[in-house]
Amino acid sequence: xxxxxDVARLIRSKNAGPFILTFDxxxxxxxxxxxxxxxxxxTKSRFASIYHVAEKDIALFEHDAAMAIKISIxxxxxxxxxxxxxxxxxxxxGPLVDLELPD
Amino acid sequence: xxxxxxxxxTGMLGSGFLESSFARGISxxxxxxxxxxxxxxxxxxxxxxxxPYFDREVIKRDLRLMLLGRDQCNGRLIVGSCGMGGGxxxxxxxxxxxxxxxxxxxxxxxxxxxxxxxxxxYLKTRLGQGRILPLMPEIPxxxxxxxxxxxxxxxxxxxxxxxxxxxxxxxxLAGRATDTSLYSTVPVMMGAGAGPAWHAAKTLECGxxxxxxxxxxxxxxxxxxxxxxxxxPLGPESRCTPQSVAAHTxxxxxxxxxxxxxxGVLDTREAQYTALSDRAVRVTGSQYHKSxxxxxxLEGARLTGYxxxxxxxxxxxxxxxQLDDWMDKMRAKFAERIKEMYDGKIGVENYSISVxxxxxxxxxxxxxxxxxxxxxxxxxxxxxxxxxxxxSRAIAKSFAHFALHFPIPEWQxxxxxxxxxxxxxxxxxxxxxxxxxxHVVVPDNPLEMxxxxxREV
Numbered sequence: 001x002x003x004x005x006d007v008a009r010l011i012r013s014k015n016a017g018p019f020i021l022t023f024d025x026x027x028x029x030x031x032x033x034x035x036x037x038x039x040x041x042x043t044k045s046r047f048a049s050i051y052h053v054a055e056k057d058i059a060l061f062e063h064d065a066a067m068a069i070k071i072s073i074x075x076x077x078x079x080x081x082x083x084x085x086x087x088x089x090x091x092x093x094g095p096l097v098d099l100e101l102p103d
Numbered sequence: 104x105x106x107x108x109x110x111x112x113t114g115m116l117g118s119g120f121l122e123s124s125f126a127r128g129i130s131x132x133x134x135x136x137x138x139x140x141x142x143x144x145x146x147x148x149x150x151x152x153x154x155p156y157f158d159r160e161v162i163k164r165d166l167r168l169m170l171l172g173r174d175q176c177n178g179r180l181i182v183g184s185c186g187m188g189g190g191x192x193x194x195x196x197x198x199x200x201x202x203x204x205x206x207x208x209x210x211x212x213x214x215x216x217x218x219x220x221x222x223x224x225y226l227k228t229r230l231g232q233g234r235i236l237p238l239m240p241e242i243p244x245x246x247x248x249x250x251x252x253x254x255x256x257x258x259x260x261x262x263x264x265x266x267x268x269x270x271x272x273x274x275x276l277a278g279r280a281t282d283t284s285l286y287s288t289v290p291v292m293m294g295a296g297a298g299p300a301w302h303a304a305k306t307l308e309c310g311x312x313x314x315x316x317x318x319x320x321x322x323x324x325x326x327x328x329x330x331x332x333x334x335x336p337l338g339p340e341s342r343c344t345p346q347s348v349a350a351h352t353x354x355x356x357x358x359x360x361x362x363x364x365x366x367g368v369l370d371t372r373e374a375q376y377t378a379l380s381d382r383a384v385r386v387t388g389s390q391y392h393k394s395x396x397x398x399x400x401l402e403g404a405r406l407t408g409y410x411x412x413x414x415x416x417x418x419x420x421x422x423x424x425q426l427d428d429w430m431d432k433m434r435a436k437f438a439e440r441i442k443e444m445y446d447g448k449i450g451v452e453n454y455s456i457s458v459x460x461x462x463x464x465x466x467x468x469x470x471x472x473x474x475x476x477x478x479x480x481x482x483x484x485x486x487x488x489x490x491x492x493x494x495s496r497a498i499a500k501s502f503a504h505f506a507l508h509f510p511i512p513e514w515q516x517x518x519x520x521x522x523x524x525x526x527x528x529x530x531x532x533x534x535x536x537x538x539x540x541x542h543v544v545v546p547d548n549p550l551e552m553x554x555x556x557x558r559e560v
Binding site for chain 2: 014015016017018019020022024026050051052059061063065066067068070072074075076077078079080081082083084085086087088091092094095
């Protein structure tokens, strides 16, 4: 089974300021970008179930010029609060890499 | 047609760039050389504790090349968010480095220092007037939060920088500023289109981050005209493609199309990205919409306590299968022990002990979908946070010893259940801070929150 990480050029997470966490999923070409969007691999409800966040808190963008999908959520732990273990928010994307694609 | 040339030295002052790339940039006669020196990205400790992010020597190396380059092309040099946090102390620190370089290199220029720390009485007045507004996600604000924040900065936009440039200043060292305003101010003042200027600024501000396969921090150059801008990296191995430039609007932004500044919003929804060569890109269709209301974002850092860390590994299978239970009991029993040892003078109201389990959910915490899985070993990070430095150190020493020998029912006799990589086991981390504000101020005018000092060097 192919995974999102196999077809993406880059999957990353990062702070967008201390209070927002953002995820970028970028593709090399139109084909994989369209395929992932058309197959609804990454929807708000899918993301909500993986990350235990409410759908209403998720902003999802498709960016054709960048051939990228972007998702932003309120930071689950505010940056550098006592339970935050990722100052830059750079290692929160792991579960997305393993998302399975339909055949 | 107006053409304003902008040289971005690197994504962040002190992260370095190639001298050859920079020399090429200077030969293209930039009107402005800019660079940011900070953000909130590294956390609140830099603002809260007046701690610079990089060592002085690496800052001085980059700044020396930039001051010499500026002298050669006679453009403006703008550095913002000094020291990472952008506090007043950091502007003075950067000023002293610049003055030292000027003496060593025999340079002269008019220098502007723009400070962005906020007067607490001013903020409390604005709060009372209902002119401090929350951003999303909303966090509480009160006079007490303002009073107990160690430092609060306003994030300046273009206007204070433009005012400094109007005095004839050639070198501008600013406190906290939006990265974009460092790059957009001169082009907008000189008549370039606002849409292209702000979009170019957003693309340039991380240096070579807008290139494909960034290999190292380096210089990047923008040509900003009435209705478009061109961008090209200056290192021989770097390339921009339409996709890499478009993709940079995503970086560190919640919304890839709309980016809010104090006086308006950059709108890249209609932007078109075209290759000019295999390494240069032209962008058209960028727009900048002025806002009805001028707003200045606040950033505050508030002391949360004094921290001491203990790092330890666990490999014993019996401990691993009851890890949470073991650590919960350990901390409960330890609280009783502390009560005995300090005769009630130190208690749980003075300290907390948190633990992070690497190898299970250390990175993602409650977000980790695989937190039921545990490997053959884990790394533990205990963090003692206390209201005093002495308490933090004392509790950590006792806790490391107590935890080391804390029993499990399966083993009879004294165990040593933690593998410490260091002696002593505890590492004092210093004061810890959180971000205390996520708000904007509505000032009477764009300059009232910032203080500018002009001097001849």
